[in-house]
Amino acid sequence: MSLATIELAGVAKRFGAQVAVQGIDLSLQEGGCVGLVGHNGAGKSTLIKLMLGLLRPSAGTVRVLGEDPTGGASVRARREIGYLPDNVAFHPSMTGAETIGFYARLKREAPARGRALLQQVGLDEAARRRVGTYSKGMRQRLGFAQALLGHPRALLLDEPTTGLDPEFRLRFFGILADMRRAGTSVLLSSHALAELEGAVDRIVVIDHGRKLADGDIATLRAEAGLVPRLRASLANGQLPGWQQVAPGVFETSCPEPDILAFLKALPDKAGSVEILRPALDEVYAAILQGPQQNRGLGPSCAARFRVTAPAGPGESPGLRCRELHL
Amino acid sequence: MNPILLIANKEIQESIRNRWVVALTCLLAIFALTLAFLGAAPTGLVKASALAVTVVSLSSLSIFLLPLIGLLLAYDAVVGEAERGTLALLLAYPVARWQVILGKFAGHVSILAFATVVGYGTAGLVVSIVSHSDAAWPSFALMIGSSVLLGAAFVAIGYVISVLAGDRGAGGGLAIGVWLLFVLIFDMMLLGVLVADQGRMITAGMVNWALLLNPADAYRLLNLAGTSDVRMFSGMSGLAQQVHFGVTSLLFVMALWVVVPLSTAVALFARREI
Incomplete structure (x- = not known):
């Protein structure tokens, strides 16, 4: 079992009336x-x-390699x-x-x-x-x-x-x-x-x-409420329920755990499909804005749509989605 | 190597690179030689020791110059490094804060001592060779040693300023203020009090003790009235009869003026946040 080299518990630092840090718990193994x-x-x-130990905490405890960094033993x-x-x-x-x-x-x-x-x-x-x-x-x-x-x-x-x-x-x-x-x-x-x-x-x-x-980064992505987007490019045809972002280009959001199943269900001739995961800067901006639900393209398409089969004869080529009324 | 020696060595190395050492040594040598030859010019007529007269001239110069040099070397030591960002890095190393102050002190005093001994020593050597007089060498050596002690006292005072100052500008201003206080204002205030009192309450003994509250005055007593071969030329023979303190006591007081501010700087630095 790895040991904690740095441990901060309830650490606060104030400079007069200004609060620099507050209530910080952190450990590093x-x-x-x-x-x-x-x-x-x-x-x-x-x-x-x-x-x-260059600053003293106003509240809480700091331990680095088992020592109080402001104490004599920390030298x-x-x-x-x-x-x-x-x-x-x-x-x-x-x-x-x-x-x-x-x-x-x-x-x-x-x-x-x-x-x-x-x-x-x-x-x-x-x-x-x-x-x-x-x-x-x-x-x-x-x-x-x-x-x-x-x-x-x-x-x-x-x-x-x-x-x-x-x-x-x-x-x-x-x-x-x-x-x-x-x-x-x-x-x-x-x-x-x-x-x-x-x-x-x-x-x-x-x-x-x-x-x-x-x-970890996956957790932060989930905490940020940002959902990956799937982008499908079609030669022609429509994708009901998907948002058309350019001629022949459609996007929908899809929670991370459902992506694999969703992709497996896509027909071979569906054209190209890209997974667009939120960039980390978007994740960071979303965390700073505070918790919000479903920051992607509306409600999760993967939850509402399931691709059932390749396009059949007489139907328009491309992806065929059936909306599931949950 | 001990961290104190490492830091002292670095201070010396930096001062050599900055030309501080060369500039200080040349400055003190030029002043000392000028004063030695101008001040000692009439000694041939009055049969006075040229070296003893040089001690008088150089002591008067040192009272103004060495406190200023000491403060200039020291006022930047903590606040300057904190502002440049080098102090935080140094304190992240296995070095205690008192070792940082003592290391810097050892480095700065070494620079000051080198400049004083070489600068003044050169002048003393030239004067004694030209005038064929060496009777006043002990007084001259005492003057050099106490000049280093005077500089060291102001280096220590400079660290107190450096630890207390919020930024370099404030530190510089404070250093000039402290210099003016000790080399000008203190004596003027004392004189003002004496004139106002007209000898009613303040005795000679009280004045003696009051003079010890200023390292520059302790230095003045030591060099201008402390030894018999110098006091005659300094115009302080009368004062010498009133001075209760011997050379050893005055040296001890000057040493206290080093130790007390240095300990204060160490104690304040231990609590300072970077």
């Missing part, structure tokens, strides 16, 4: 990866700072925590190699380990250049490299993909996958839900300091 999603100012960075625990801050900054007059060497020594690691990490993030050729000459993406890579120092058991990454090119973004998620296989827990904050698909096993949506949703 060994090898797990949680995506913390919210718009700018939603409270993501505040939560990460609470986990690092040792921080050897096993990697952190990449939002808009990471380094001293501009130091070279990349000097910077990673400094942080490596702070974690009781040999500077050679720092150089290996620079190579891993593709900065080995720029290692002798001053950080002041680095692009935003290069600084982000350097920030990611320092977060990997010390073989961390918990990685807290605040907006880690900002400024990364698509090629390195893939490599970044590859490195994260390797770390997770080795048992590292990863908390990844982002305001772009779409890029987290496939990289995280759970998503927590934060809005105005409150947790709106917590679950």
